[in-house]
Amino acid sequence: MLPDTINPNVSLLDSDHQQINFGRWMHQCELIKSFYNASSVFVLQSIHSGFEIIVSSMSETPLFTSGTLYPSDFPLFKQCVYSKPEGDYQNLARFMLDELPRDFDGIQHILSRPITWPDGSRFGALCVLNPHMTDPLGNAAMLEPFQILLQQDLSLLCQYHRIESLSMRDQETGMLNHYGFVMMAPRQLNLGRRFGAHAGIIFFELQCPKNTEKNLEEKHHRLLGNLIQDTIRTADIAAHYTSTQFVVLVFVDNERDVLHIMKRVEKQLEQQNHALKLDSSYSFFSPESSAKLAPMMEEARCQLISMRPDATEMIAPSSSTIDSSLYDNPAADSAEL
Incomplete structure (x- = not known):
């Protein structure tokens, strides 16, 4: 194969x-x-x-x-x-x-x-x-x-x-890639739950500028990756998940903080390049939640415009549903992941 x-x-x-x-x-x-x-x-x-x-x-x-x-x-x-x-x-x-x-x-x-x-x-x-x-x-x-x-x-x-x-690193942005996120996120989420932290999964995806024939370039994704890494804290995990999508696991005090992070990244991107448009979505974990990581990621990812059934744009082969077995990471030492 x-x-x-x-x-x-x-x-x-x-x-x-x-x-x-x-x-x-x-x-x-x-x-x-x-x-x-x-x-x-x-x-x-x-x-x-x-x-x-x-x-x-x-x-x-x-x-x-x-x-x-x-x-x-x-x-x-x-x-x-x-x-x-x-x-x-x-x-x-x-x-x-x-x-x-x-x-x-x-x-x-x-x-x-x-x-x-x-x-x-x-x-x-x-x-x-x-x-x-x-x-x-x-x-x-x-x-x-x-x-x-x-x-x-x-x-x-x-x-x-x-x-x-x-490899756990994405060559284009220097961030974790899909495989790196699979390895790191379950362990970090388990650690956050032990300390009673709220958590959120955020997906970001750049949209092609409207009324223009210009396509997104590598430098645009690198810009978004840098803005995300500058916005999140050390305990958070960000990854270049697919060629067009970024995923972030953040630890916050409440759900409003997740929305604040999304708005902050969007505002900074607009300041850097006003022609670029950003689509984002999220799901939220409370400390007592027993929800597994993969379903919560899928819930957030499905809210992106490109992932909706009525999307007019073609979806890349990498946009398939998230395999939950990949996130049942034994290294995370938790059956609740």
Whole structure:
């Protein structure tokens, strides 16, 4: 299973995957092109909008270049991507003229090897156009080391994302991330209850400015994260919960103090950047409450505009319901969490 932070239907070119060395991939394409004396060599990815060329060998003509997109029903590339692991060697003479784009004029054969993600799902294919081979089946085996190399890079990418998800700190803001909040919040809430403190769960989420095409940027979330950390006390816990949402566990004297914190953050944000709009919601714990943390978080989170059933904006995959089992933290030493 792939990490939640990797969407296989999104092109590697559209994602910030710094762990993939596209320069090395291009160099491999050049080596293959030289070995087979081929017209062109490229790595193809199957995405939601079709088949996209990720990297390719250098060419004098602007064909099969990085970023070129072909329709998802293109039979030639479907055969390349979904062929058996040892690859395929296709004669393009079997296609009608109107079945192939003009890009393939002069291309007689295509040698390919499928590339898979670590979980076995299809990533794309490594394609060689017009390879010069005396023995197609025997010479095709020379693609296997390159196929393995590309799949190893994809495996390393997934491992990096898994390790990053286990980190307790968010790289963007320096705050706790979702995992860090899972580990710290139950323990802190248990401690607060022992001392008879009231507690509140607050969710903050930036809203895209109305009447503008500008999107939220990393600096906007960093600004909100800094304001939250400057507002809360040492005993409180704040986290960058999802890409757009922040969560805070605060200890207060009464429910009115929770509202005061929300207003204070909103006011400071308006002073820093009046174009940004803030949505917030909360739930409240009394000292004698036996409510568990996860349901209270879900109650607060569902009040956000983006989480309401009638919200018009698309909700990110990370906006699923909160798994209460994650917050039954044995380290918190409390069955009431």
